[in-house]
Amino acid sequence: MAIKWDAVSLLEDWAKSRYLLLVEEIGTKTFTVDDVEDVLRRHGREIENVGKLLSVLRDAGLVEAEGAPEDLRRKVYRFVFQVPVVSVKKPSVGFNDLIRLLKSGADLIRTTVDYKVLLLFLFYKTISDKWHRVVGKYIAEGFSEKEAYLLANSEYIALYDEGEGRLYSWRETTRSRDTIKEIANAMIKISRMNEGLQDFQKLIEVLGFLGFISEDNMHILEGLVQLFNQYDFSEVDFDAIGDAYQWVLSYFAPAKAKEGETYTPREVIKLIVRILDVDDGTRVLDPACGSAAMLIEAYNYVRDEKLNGRKPSLELWGQENNEIMALIAKMNLILHGIEGYKIFVGNSLTNPRFEPADYVIANPPWNQDGYDENNLGEPAVRRIYTSLVENGFTPKSSADWAWVQLMAYFAKRKVGVVLDQGALFRGGREKNIRKAAIEKDLIEAIILLPEKLFYNTGAPGIILILNKN
Missing domain, CATH: 1.10.10.10 (Winged helix-like DNA-binding domain superfamily/Winged helix DNA-binding domain)
Incomplete structure (x- = not known):
């Protein structure tokens, strides 16, 4: 049915x-x-x-x-049900089908369930379907089922626990009557079997899968499972899946902006990446990476504009203060088929965990308060905020130029950063930092952006480009 x-x-x-x-x-x-x-x-x-x-x-x-x-x-x-399409296999999925599916899912959960559930289900269903495709390939080559499972674990993502002899794919877990509980348990198991995904358990906890789920929400989640079960994602290319993932983020951006989440319009990201003209074989860093959209755009630019579709050899590094958003970034990168990434969790201004990179790109929180010499002057980071000017500590009311100094310090080549337009005109300590940047000939371009371009503010922004060379 x-x-x-x-x-x-x-x-x-x-x-x-x-x-x-x-x-x-x-x-x-x-x-x-x-x-x-x-x-x-x-x-x-x-x-x-x-x-x-x-x-x-x-x-x-x-x-x-x-x-x-x-x-x-x-x-x-x-x-009354839809008339089913008679087919031996589930219908193939194109990008428009994905968007229709996710739009239905978004309408289904509406205000009752966190939108991150939609991202989690898309991620889990996709990696499971693609894992089974890898298994099918090895079985066709003559390997046994268990051998194919282990080879798929090695080639893609581990979904089979050899010790338990148990499979933790979407196909298996959704056969249970306790589907939602089984999905939660499976995702926790997958996080333990895959290095780099250990923080999935935190997302499961935040979304309430391991705690109390109301009867209303339980049936909505089960309805969401049925919705996803209509399609097979194994043959969908990574770009389409990744774009669909980005669509979910953009669809919920207006509502989530009111809760403090930021979303950078894709057109702004594309513009910055093209101005930076990222080269292959380099490292790109985003110290306020959010969902990793900027890192992914850098990858796509190199692949499509520099390598004619061939796989880039890029190191993509990001740091995000919100551990749940950091996990969303990891899922985003995986669904885009991207390897060679590192996502750190922590406060980049006071605890940067990354190393220097060729290009540094970010849309950090605008006018972030609470940062001055008291924390930016700590011995571990003081050198960063005195690298442009002797006393480069920002006023407590806005950390905009602290972010600029951080990015300039870790950049070997170029910086692209989105800021509030007020960062160009405020006086005091910020003026002194701007003056130092100009005198050191770091500023290559300033691009004014229109008002109401960002969901979380109506204020106009700027793109600031720095060139270390």
């Missing part, structure tokens, strides 16, 4: 969660009002007016009614 997700996404949350519960319990069978009341009562989801629920579902085209054969005055109901 194929659920009509477009119609489901338009339901109010109270109706949506009950619909998904009823579909799971009743399926394609006919049912009565009494049957609905019984299912809802058993799951603690009773409502005063079942007739209203059925009316809403009928109006949405999800339920149809007819007279009962033994008593035409009494109605029986059945769920």
